[in-house]
Amino acid sequence: MTKYLALLSLVIIIALSSFSLYHQDNDIPVVEIIDPSNRSTVSYGSVINYRVNISDKEDGTSKYDEIQQTEVFLQLKYLPSEKDVSNYLQKEKQSEKAFILMKQNGCLNCHSLQYKLAGPSFRDIATRYGAATTTYEKLSEKIIKGSHGVWGDSQQMPPHPDLIKEDAVALARLVVQYGTDKNIDLYTGTEGTIQLRKNQNKNAAVLLLTASYLDHGIESANRKEGRAVAKIYLK
């Protein structure tokens, strides 16, 4: 009997592995914003909880803690009005690839938009260098080769030797773009608490939330990103 079971499980293993051999396609992760609900209205200055669900055929689901918290991002973008939304989403497509590169390379483990982590904030980097092609060129070098001694004496940025120049330039551009945009913020994790802006800036009537997750592909190749968007009205 046990012999038979062992044989059976062997057959199953063979069946499974041959199945994955013929099924190399990596599925796109499913990302859902559970809270706050799409098209809800909240007041300026209030505190809201957010919750995102991720489920990916290969990586697993956030419900069972199979998704690494630091790999789930929620982007907040304040927009003046409803009619700016589609425009913004269109424009944002241009930086989608660079944002994926940023995730692939773990840049956001050491950098955040507004705070210093191990590395300087994107805001501080943008303030220091400004937006210019020469800046992107210069910073792309740093990103590839690593950096030490510019922002402090005790931290260093490791090199990213596998990045090609073009991608490093795109990354530098995104760093400065994020650092310059006062209406954007980025959170990590499947849940958290957001302190909404006060209505000092009458130009922010809509808050666009974009949750995203870049999966691990099949053995790290062919990684795919899933996204979900929710629109919140501020009053």
Added chain:
Amino acid sequence: MTSNSRRNFIRNTAVAGVGTSLMGPQVFTSPLPSSRAVKKIIVAGGGIAGLCAGYELMKRGHDVTVLEASGRHGGHVFTARDGLSDGLYGDYGAEHITRPGYERYWQYLNELGVEALPYPRRKNLLRQIDGKFYTEEMLSDRSVLTKMGFNLTEVDYLSKHPYWDLVSLYNKPYLDKFTDEYQPFGVGYDNMDNTPIADIYKKGGASAKALDLLGGANTSALFELWRSAILKLRGVSQFPVDVFRLKGGNQSLPTAFAKKLGDRVQLNCPIQSIQHDKAGVRVKFKWMGEPQELSADYLVNAIPPPAFRKIIVTPGFSPEKQFVLDNVQYDSYQRFVFQCSSKFWEKDKISINIEFDSPDLWSVWQSADEIDTHRVIVLGTGAGGITPQRAMAVFKENYPGATKPTVEQVVSKDWTKDGFAPTCERVHFPMGQLHKFWPEIMKPSGRIYFAGASTDNLNWGMEASTRSAYRAADEIDKA
């Protein structure tokens, strides 16, 4: 809140300031259980600081609950055993202590019966400089030093003092003025917070080689002189060589605190928001995914600022406190644990205490040598984002001996990727801003008190944690 503690609060409406004399030598004794009213306290964060604060408060008869987000306590003091053979272990986080220098920490070791072992990880260091390896002997050889580019004074000094002590050649004349390790101001250097410490070295006649080695172009002279003076006042050298670690791994101390605290420590309880007013605090958190609420008279925050920022606190802090919480800076990196099948370096008659000049793997040394096996643990420190495989390749490539390192497996903890604690150690305060951080970083805000590695004078994490935890517990006890 009990009516007793409310009365207590009214009696002390002016929140106790942080006295600079608080840390005199007399504080290294243990307090008696206080005769004051029992207070209810929530400790946020179950790292070594939170556990120590909880233990101190419990000892003084108060009602404490420690809320820890993750499924283990200890935070950055983290001894890993998983997957390692022969009962071996490796410290993923904090790895050494000094004596003197860690007075509060040693006091707890004695009190709780935790054993420390000598840790020769800094003896006979082999340093890779510009690709070439140097022994300590070589680095005290006049001709080697001259060839490296040091000037005559430096060569003289380094031929008689250890290589790491070069900094003393330039900062020693300044240190005597500091007399209280908690007071950087008013000793005559207040105007040097905008001066890079590198300028002090230059003024002292440092060569280009020395300036390159010492760095400091971005470090405040006031801050750096104060830091060096703290070491001097504690009776430790600029780079203590005789260091120690705990038998069985450094987690033994947090574990000993937690054991005393028992079910007062609650795991898997990420805090989401804190409300506070004159009467007390109310904390919202999750327990096993379910929303919970807890009220208390006081809260000790023992979560490092980068993680604490994610918690919404209402009402918000004063602009001064918020500035500190937003701007205190940390470094973050990775710990590698190489399990090897032999002491391969002994064949080569070289030291395994090696500093590489690779950006991926910075240093290696042996640990866990009290475990009775021929296998050995070699720990390493390196950059975040580097795979263990790459670190192993760098180790094998750069190792200077003829024998191949007998690495059987490598595991690692990349702190840059940690969900709750992505930081390692607090670094220096930015130039020209010491007065904004100090002593604000230690001060309570209403009923919220601050403990943790960032909230003491020196960034030697485990001692800063125990000192600050003791301070916060003492402040609350006396409030």
